[in-house]
Amino acid sequence: GDSVTQMEGPVTLSEEAFLTINCTYTATGYPSLFWYVQYPGEGLQLLLKATKADDKGSNKGFEATYRKETTSFHLEKGSVQVSDSAVYFCALSPKTSYDKVIFGPGTSLSVIP
């Protein structure tokens, strides 16, 4: 079945460091891909998405490119801030509209001043 794999962390970075969180997926056809972020004490919120191969999603300085050839959707940010400390979830929405969204295990990020 469809699945999402991502580095689990925790990841600890200094402020202004470069961030990469790896995400790979297994799916039939062409799913849509998402990154969600969960801040402490809150639910998840959409960070960015890409719906077809080679699409680049971007938001708040974060970027991710849908790579069909490597089945990947790695999240990157050039300079992280303390306020980026959160848990990041990679997710896919399968090709049919009748299948549930599948989430990765989440990657905890701590940014220290």
Place this chain on the structure above:
Amino acid sequence: KAGVTQTPRYLIKTRGQQVTLSCSPISGHRSVSWYQQTPGQGLQFLFEYFSETQRNKGNFPGRFSGRQFSNSRSEMNVSTLELGDSALYLCASSLARDRISPLHFGNGTRLTVT
């Protein structure tokens, strides 16, 4: 536009009791999904409702049930609570049941079973 509202935010129950959680989706959203989040298991899909019908169900025992009303509000019920049911229960709504509409999550209900 109001976001997804979940009530209550916190619940403490005793083993063997039952509990009902409520979710009000974003206005106009007709799809509502429920997830259980625990440190060990991550996000586990419970079920999804669309137009008052259950469209998808996760791998949970029959003690977990849900329903959706005509105004798209949803409730989930857990009967005969077990210690392992302690978790954050998240509700998410979506505008449409397609592969591109993102999920909009509430802040969850934290259930503690003692």
